[in-house]
Amino acid sequence: MALRNADRIREELEQAIMAGEFGDGERLDEMTLSTRFSVSRTPVREALHALAASGLVETIPRRGVFVRYPSFIKLIEMFDVMAELEAMCGRLAARRITDEELDRLEAAAIACQKAEEKGDTDEYYRENERFHHVLYHASGNSFLAQEASKLHKRLKPFRRLQLRVRGRLGQSMQEHREVQDAIQRGDAERAARTLRSHIAIQGENLNDLMANFAKYHSRVPRQKT
Amino acid sequence: MALRNADRIREELEQAIMAGEFGDGERLDEMTLSTRFSVSRTPVREALHALAASGLVETIPRRGVFVRYPSFIKLIEMFDVMAELEAMCGRLAARRITDEELDRLEAAAIACQKAEEKGDTDEYYRENERFHHVLYHASGNSFLAQEASKLHKRLKPFRRLQLRVRGRLGQSMQEHREVQDAIQRGDAERAARTLRSHIAIQGENLNDLMANFAKYHSRVPRQKT
DNA sequence: AATATCATTCTTGTATACAGAAATGTTGAC
DNA sequence: GTCAACATTTCTGTATACAAGAATGATATT
Numbered sequence: 414m415a416l417r418n419a420d421r422i423r424e425e426l427e428q429a430i431m432a433g434e435f436g437d438g439e440r441l442d443e444m445t446l447s448t449r450f451s452v453s454r455t456p457v458r459e460a461l462h463a464l465a466a467s468g469l470v471e472t473i474p475r476r477g478v479f480v481r482y483p484s485f486i487k488l489i490e491m492f493d494v495m496a497e498l499e500a501m502c503g504r505l506a507a508r509r510i511t512d513e514e515l516d517r518l519e520a521a522a523i524a525c526q527k528a529e530e531k532g533d534t535d536e537y538y539r540e541n542e543r544f545h546h547v548l549y550h551a552s553g554n555s556f557l558a559q560e561a562s563k564l565h566k567r568l569k570p571f572r573r574l575q576l577r578v579r580g581r582l583g584q585s586m587q588e589h590r591e592v593q594d595a596i597q598r599g600d601a602e603r604a605a606r607t608l609r610s611h612i613a614i615q616g617e618n619l620n621d622l623m624a625n626f627a628k629y630h631s632r633v634p635r636q637k638t
Numbered sequence: 639m640a641l642r643n644a645d646r647i648r649e650e651l652e653q654a655i656m657a658g659e660f661g662d663g664e665r666l667d668e669m670t671l672s673t674r675f676s677v678s679r680t681p682v683r684e685a686l687h688a689l690a691a692s693g694l695v696e697t698i699p700r701r702g703v704f705v706r707y708p709s710f711i712k713l714i715e716m717f718d719v720m721a722e723l724e725a726m727c728g729r730l731a732a733r734r735i736t737d738e739e740l741d742r743l744e745a746a747a748i749a750c751q752k753a754e755e756k757g758d759t760d761e762y763y764r765e766n767e768r769f770h771h772v773l774y775h776a777s778g779n780s781f782l783a784q785e786a787s788k789l790h791k792r793l794k795p796f797r798r799l800q801l802r803v804r805g806r807l808g809q810s811m812q813e814h815r816e817v818q819d820a821i822q823r824g825d826a827e828r829a830a831r832t833l834r835s836h837i838a839i840q841g842e843n844l845n846d847l848m849a850n851f852a853k854y855h856s857r858v859p860r861q862k863t
Numbered sequence: 864a865a866t867a868t869c870a871t872t873c874t875t876g877t878a879t880a881c882a883g884a885a886a887t888g889t890t891g892a893c
Numbered sequence: 894g895t896c897a898a899c900a901t902t903t904c905t906g907t908a909t910a911c912a913a914g915a916a917t918g919a920t921a922t923t
Contacts, residue, residue: 417699417907419906452907452908454907454909455908455909456906456907456908459684463691466688466691467691475874477875487780487781490779490781493782494726494779494781498719498722554715554718554719555712555715557718642875643877669904677877677878678878681877681878699906700904700905701885701886701905702904
């Protein structure tokens, strides 16, 4: 359906930015991108505006659009909100989850465990994502699920930063099992509490993130605004 | 700064849609809007895309953009999420609020009371908004404040629907005082709990909203997609 | 040599032109 | 009279053209 060039370009740029192809503060030139994607400026502009709406870039009128990496503070703020959204999902899911969703949640949790035992990090990330998306939908609140998915996606590159640390993977997996258990038993508050601390950046996690943040944030010298 | 025609048009259209000038499912024709705002299609298209990003309209490729009123279900879902975001703001604010912000919170609460005593509904809405925005910022989490503000704005027309009912104004005000008191005492959990039930649609509020929803949602016959 | 002013160039924002898909209306067959 | 196939029109998506603001560089002045 949405086979417009603008959408295709938006996705490609999104991935490129999240992959770190552009440095913080770097300007995205319309003409350059036009030639890169072999289209005119029009669809490029639409793609850039869409990226601005999702917060990946900032548009300064008559100046251009600039890549904006979130600051360390902003990142923690976003994780805090994410934690609260996930906690809400868990609280609702504990009451509303269907048998089928419960099965899928367990399947994802098991797949996570398998991946961790194999030491396959990429697969772990994939299955981890599946676990959380099942959770979002199990909340029975489609608006919540949508917002949670958006923020989840936005935080994707940084979750890696956090989980890369030795041992974190196993701990994360353990928490999944506890969440699953709480939801299965219908213990809404325990599900919420566990998820909140599963996501929130605090204690050791904070240190881990901080340690990796510097590396991440200094890929390209920040340009003047 | 942002004196682009596109932004101006976006705001005007936003207000027009929220004011109910367009019915649910109505198509927004680029050419028609061009003449209405005396500009070309280009800035109109940008404005429409921005509206789509904020969820007010839906774009169907090669078909056009259509106004989308939230369904009753969606509305309740959004209020539920809003309640959780406000609760989070309250929980954080109880620990982080500054003396100055506390003063402003109290001032807004008093202004609400004054407006209610005068029976000035419009002023009540204005001050109510001020109260909540102070709260958002008092959370000390700028990302949270931003997200809360966005959703607050989106729900604006429906809050009126809910508060229009006799007596609700006074009750709402009472809850403000309780929130303010909890935050002042630093009681995070009470602030969170009070705010959640202040915002959430449940019990009587649900009935009130339901009663007014029908009137709202049937302004113009829904057009075929 | 440093700075201020002005001209030039570059880039964004907007208007217009064009191509192709979807909607609409017409005609003809049953 | 109803429905289907086709022609026509309309509107979206993209390309290009144009206007004006911002950045850059040159020149002149102190």
